[in-house]
Amino acid sequence: MNLARQTDADATPLDEAARAAWLYYVGGKTQDHIAKELGISRQRAQRLVSKAVAEGMIHFRLEHRLASCLELEATLKRKHGLELCRVAPSLGEGTDPTLGIATVTASEMERLLGSPDPIVMALGTGRTLRAAAEELPRMHCQHHKLVSLNGNISPDGTASFYDVIMRIADKVRAPHYPMPLPVVAASPKERDMFHALEPIQRTMKLARQANVTFVGVGQMDDSAPLLQDGFLSQAELLNMQQAGAIGEICGWIFDESGRYFNFGPNLRAAGVRVEPKQGNLAVAAAAGATKVNALRAAISGGIVNGLITDEPTARHILEK
Amino acid sequence: MNLARQTDADATPLDEAARAAWLYYVGGKTQDHIAKELGISRQRAQRLVSKAVAEGMIHFRLEHRLASCLELEATLKRKHGLELCRVAPSLGEGTDPTLGIATVTASEMERLLGSPDPIVMALGTGRTLRAAAEELPRMHCQHHKLVSLNGNISPDGTASFYDVIMRIADKVRAPHYPMPLPVVAASPKERDMFHALEPIQRTMKLARQANVTFVGVGQMDDSAPLLQDGFLSQAELLNMQQAGAIGEICGWIFDESGRYFNFGPNLRAAGVRVEPKQGNLAVAAAAGATKVNALRAAISGGIVNGLITDEPTARHILEK
DNA sequence: CAAGCATTTGAGCATATGCTCATGTAGTGA
DNA sequence: TCACTACATGAGCATATGCTCAAATGCTTG
Structure with missing residues (x-):
């Protein structure tokens, strides 16, 4: 009954x-046992055990x-014409919903990556992904x-912690094309210089051809991720709020109808702009009270045609 | 903080x-929470929670x-020329090892079914699978x-509980071809009658073309599954034991060198005989002290070129 | 409608788990 | 070699979990 001898062979503490x-x-x-x-x-x-x-x-899993989640999914799909909708059970009002939607997002990614036909999956950045x-x-x-x-380069040149593509590529062993870019460039001119580079053009072209796109959604209230990560100044944020900014996807800011602005920081946004595309899937994964308006806008404007969220957020989105 | 209202919507107790x-x-x-x-x-x-x-x-997962498991896998692969080997960590000497190897077997099946190229997966029956x-x-x-x-038809006509293909097909939504046959027919003549049926011939042909095969392994000691499930009489078992029978795969009995017998119950064995095939994968999933000899025989005879087992069994197989 | 059966419920308790803290131990630099 | 730091260990205790049993509830059948 004693396996101590075998345990000796285990090299690492992780083992x-x-x-x-x-x-x-x-088992x-x-x-105790x-x-x-x-x-x-x-x-x-x-x-x-707790370390593991x-x-x-x-x-x-x-x-x-x-x-009740299936019902919310069906209602959201019907009312907003979504191609894909997944609602994770609530983890309780007091708890960070990220874990729940992360689990569900992963299972959807797994399902799509299980496809026998080759697909191109485009990925945003952020905590959720x-x-x-x-x-x-x-x-x-x-x-x-x-x-x-x-990209995930901060204004100070450091790479943000919330890099997604490398992690996912590492897990699923797929060829991957990262984007060595800031999220929002320092100026429109700098952005154009990046975009003039041939390898970046190729990667962006591939991203625009993606069959499936997963993105997080940022709110544009005072807790805006773009502000926290230093891509936007307090003054710029205020400006955009007054112009009616509600949310942001990949650094591209949009209003409550899900229309991208064609001025302000969007002139410097360096990444690919997620657009409504026929036959393709663009999925927003986000949850929380602060994200409700941004999600509703992104959906109704057709920026995304897929949604992964949690129960309370789904209810909020549905109630007018 | 109270989700009671939402819970009301949950129809079933399983929900x-x-x-x-x-x-x-x-979460x-x-x-309590x-x-x-x-x-x-x-x-x-x-x-x-415990019901779930x-x-x-x-x-x-x-x-x-x-x-230590990787090491055993490497050694087994090397010494026995296996294409695939997975060793599940021990669950302790006193515990049924089935759960552990079932988990690992499932993950290997998942990996293989994740292949983009179409594959034909052949499946045996039994508790482990x-x-x-x-x-x-x-x-x-x-x-x-x-x-x-x-097949999984018992001599009395009832279908055995350990049906595998329907369960797996249900889980992975794949086209499936069950075999409406006994494991061991009542007589060679009955077996031939079954085999003369065109749909059965087609299914058997497909099974023989399988890229990947998963089978359990039965021991031929006094606790032989073939005896317990009523496919073999006590007398027949004794006969075969005296002839040197060590193990059985899909009802086909073999000796300690992994050679199939060409007499006795094998003349009535109704299923496909697993054979060494070039380029294909035939995996035996089994663990436990009683199975060691049967596994060793199946491997050294080349009936299978893949093995999924647990640590103690792997050690036993390796020590001469 | 009522008796009988089976299943569900929560109280109470035994056991298992996880946290804190005082102590130990190995590795680092003067 | 000796402090010093940082991390690992196990004792003790507070909390969480799971089991048993008796009461309650619902469902079937005479």
């Missing part, structure tokens, strides 16, 4: 954590769609292509 | 279980390969084909 988590979740054993079996203290067993969870080694990347399983998708819609 | 499990595993909340949020008693919350687990709604079917996620595999290697 130990993985083994403990395996015994706990797959359904108590941590595991501790005895591995010849360690109970405390250590518990630390290993914290490191994201263990993934939970719910194989059951809730009736980044979290979804963590939830993706390992896959072998050599026949698909991943392409970035925008 | 409630799913929601509780979602909050517990994905990481305590059952969940109970308050859903407006139910803590007991009920705990019952719902029992119903197999929630799946655990470990995204980390243990060094049946358990693997439960662990498979939902997929859309219209471009692949699933085909059964043998």
